[in-house]
Amino acid sequence: MEILSFITLAVADSSVLNYGILGAGIGAGLAAIGAGIGIGRLAGSAMEGIARNPEAAGDIRANMILTAAFIEGVALFAAVICFLIQSGIINATKAAA
Numbered sequence: 001m002e003i004l005s006f007i008t009l010a011v012a013d014s015s016v017l018n019y020g021i022l023g024a025g026i027g028a029g030l031a032a033i034g035a036g037i038g039i040g041r042l043a044g045s046a047m048e049g050i051a052r053n054p055e056a057a058g059d060i061r062a063n064m065i066l067t068a069a070f071i072e073g074v075a076l077f078a079a080v081i082c083f084l085i086q087s088g089i090i091n092a093t094k095a096a097a
Contacts, residue, residue: 024083028083034075038071038075046060046063
């Protein structure tokens with residue numbers, strides 16, 4: 001709930017810190033959307049590959065799981081960085097007040 005109050009504050013007040021909070025939240029959302037798109041395309045392509053060559057299903061599945069882990073790792077890293085930026089801005093705003 002604290003993040004939502006800062007987003008409404010960012011819309012109401014035009015200070016740079018509040019836009020930073022809003023930008024960090026949007027960045028975290030975009031990281032999650034990007035991971036969803038990436039894993040969706042990965043799974044679709046893997047299923048198509050398995051349908052075309054059923055003998056290679058084990059290799060395709062192993063590579064798909066490894067690649068999905070990399071995609072999730074990058075998305076998690078991006079979201080954590082956005083939340084760290086956001087909490088730093090929130091703490092700076094509280095300290096200034």
